Amino acid sequence: MALEAEAKRMVAQFEYSAEEVNKGVREFVREMEEGLAKQGTSISQIPTYVTSVPNGTEKGVYLAVDLGGTNFRVCSVTLHGNQSFSLQQSKVPVPRALMEAKTSHELFSFLAKQIEAFLKTHHLDHFEKHKAQPGEVDYFDLGFTFSFPVNQVGINKGKLMRWTKGFNIDEALGQDVCELLQKEIDSLGLPVRVAALVNDTVGTLMARSYTSPGKTSTLIGAIFGTGTNGAYVEKLDRVKKMKEIDDATGGAANYDATTGLMVINTEWGSFDNPLKVLPNTQYDIDLDKESVNPGIQMFEKRVSGMFLGEILRRALLSLYQHPDAGVALFKDESSHTNDIRSTTTVADDSPLFKQWGIDTSFLSIVEEDQSDHLRITKQVLEKELKVEAASTEDCVAVKMLVHAIGKRAARLAAVALGGVVLSTNKLQEDETVDIGVDGSLVEYYPGFEEYIREAFREIEGIGEEEKRIRIGLAKDGSGLGAALIALVAHNAEQPL
Ligand code: ADP
Ligand code: MG
Numbered sequence: 361m362a363l364e365a366e367a368k369r370m371v372a373q374f375e376y377s378a379e380e381v382n383k384g385v386r387e388f389v390r391e392m393e394e395g396l397a398k399q400g401t402s403i404s405q406i407p408t409y410v411t412s413v414p415n416g417t418e419k420g421v422y423l424a425v426d427l428g429g430t431n432f433r434v435c436s437v438t439l440h441g442n443q444s445f446s447l448q449q450s451k452v453p454v455p456r457a458l459m460e461a462k463t464s465h466e467l468f469s470f471l472a473k474q475i476e477a478f479l480k481t482h483h484l485d486h487f488e489k490h491k492a493q494p495g496e497v498d499y500f501d502l503g504f505t506f507s508f509p510v511n512q513v514g515i516n517k518g519k520l521m522r523w524t525k526g527f528n529i530d531e532a533l534g535q536d537v538c539e540l541l542q543k544e545i546d547s548l549g550l551p552v553r554v555a556a557l558v559n560d561t562v563g564t565l566m567a568r569s570y571t572s573p574g575k576t577s578t579l580i581g582a583i584f585g586t587g588t589n590g591a592y593v594e595k596l597d598r599v600k601k602m603k604e605i606d607d608a609t610g611g612a613a614n615y616d617a618t619t620g621l622m623v624i625n626t627e628w629g630s631f632d633n634p635l636k637v638l639p640n641t642q643y644d645i646d647l648d649k650e651s652v653n654p655g656i657q658m659f660e661k662r663v664s665g666m667f668l669g670e671i672l673r674r675a676l677l678s679l680y681q682h683p684d685a686g687v688a689l690f691k692d693e694s695s696h697t698n699d700i701r702s703t704t705t706v707a708d709d710s711p712l713f714k715q716w717g718i719d720t721s722f723l724s725i726v727e728e729d730q731s732d733h734l735r736i737t738k739q740v741l742e743k744e745l746k747v748e749a750a751s752t753e754d755c756v757a758v759k760m761l762v763h764a765i766g767k768r769a770a771r772l773a774a775v776a777l778g779g780v781v782l783s784t785n786k787l788q789e790d791e792t793v794d795i796g797v798d799g800s801l802v803e804y805y806p807g808f809e810e811y812i813r814e815a816f817r818e819i820e821g822i823g824e825e826e827k828r829i830r831i832g833l834a835k836d837g838s839g840l841g842a843a844l845i846a847l848v849a850h851n852a853e854q855p856l
């Protein structure tokens with residue numbers, strides 16, 4: 361009982377009340393609007409130069425490539441125009457040596473060769489006709505998902521700011537990555553035009569907008585995976601900083617302003633870095649202090665898959681090390697398992713003692729567990745954390761903490777999504793507000809969407825209207841989504 365009482369006390373620290381949710385939403389809306397007005401704000405609100413979203417009637421064949429880290433993916437997407445599509449793809453690991461090549465040419469010519477190989481396999485006829493008589497066939501428009509920080513200045517123009525994830529090619533810094541790819545494609549003589557540079561959240565938004573039922577276009581594309589971020593459709597005249605950006609980049613010439621819309625990449629992972637409204641526990645504080653980027657991405661550190669396991673680990677460790685052994689976790693001297701009484705033990709090399717030792721998928725398993733005496737939790741504690749013979753009381757405490765951390769994350773997700781819904785006034789303008797989501801956390805964590813919805817109902821300005829918000833999984837934003845961005849980029853240049 362003492363353990364349960366202590367776990368309850370800890371759980372209370374993760375509670376995120378309706379009042380706090382509302383405070384969070386007000387601050388989120390304020391930061392969104394600040395981000396639209398000027399540059400260098402805490403929510404960046406980056407214009408993506410995508411000025412329309414698909415409605416599911418689009419047709420054609422488009423290419424998409426994705427350079428995100430470990431693998432390079434090439435795919436072609438055939439849009440059937442009735443919300444459906446078919447997709448063919450290939451995937452190759454990027455050779456280590458190319459990640460740290462001397463010149464960008466080495467990496468980008470490798471990428472172009474993969475595109476060539478893909479065309480030969482899946483579009484041989486088109487490829488050969490073009491070779492025989494250039495100009496005979498149309499060029500494929502290609503969407504380029506490039507998951508490294510770029511300063512985007514047009515729909516297919518973006519300068520590399522820095523490499524991450526083990527890549528390091530100095531010579532590429534400051535160069536336009538679309539141009540680098542186009543140059544190598546051209547030197548192989550491929551019928552391919554790099555039409556758009558794509559962020560994965562925008563891909564999610566587009567993919568959902570194409571596939572969502574009916575003709576309602578989607579408002580938000582949101583990722584809850586390793587990290588969290590969202591993109592949404594904004595009215596161009598609300599993007600007050602656009603003129604300043606245009607003046608600096610010549611951007612106005614690069615996009616179609618006639619739609620009156622601009623898709624904005626919020627970069628909401630950095631919402632409220634100064635912690636004005638975000639909930640904070642000792643576990644959050646310590647996680648941040650020992651992270652590679654203290655003080656940064658504070659919203660993301662409470663919401664996304666990369667961090668929830670680590671928050672839990674710190675909470676469990678603190679309960680395990682509780683000074684009062686009668687209260688502590690995993691200290692049962694005669695726990696009852698399969699009619700055998702045994703002492704609970706935690707191996708010295710348990711991941712419980714290692715930073716990042718618990719993966720967020722662990723939380724999903726425990727949250728899901730409805731078995732007698734939490735048998736499944738007991739098993740996963742043994743398998744993943746090397747805890748032998750955990751007692752049922754231990755498992756109950758672990759489950760309470762898991763639930764508290766997961767639910768807080770979902771309620772925070774509702775702050776971001778609800779903030780965008782309110783700031784854009786969409787509930788007033790449209791019958792249905794559609795949101796596309798992607799990422800393992802929202803896909804697999806049991807009840808994640810329901811906790812978001814519960815929080816929506818507590819938000820002033822949403823309440824009962826929560827029913828008119830539709831949330832749907834938008835898988836494969838980097839394939840379908842990137843292809844759709846190539847399509848709208850093409851249409852913006854040559855209106856149909
Ligand atoms: P990415 O964000 O890299 O595109 P994912 O959407 O698959 O990839 O997200 C990976 C993150 O999701 C990791 O942080 C991982 O810990 C977490 N994750 C993986 N499986 C699950 C699961 N079943 N439940 C909750 N989180 C998960
Ligand atoms: Mg992803």
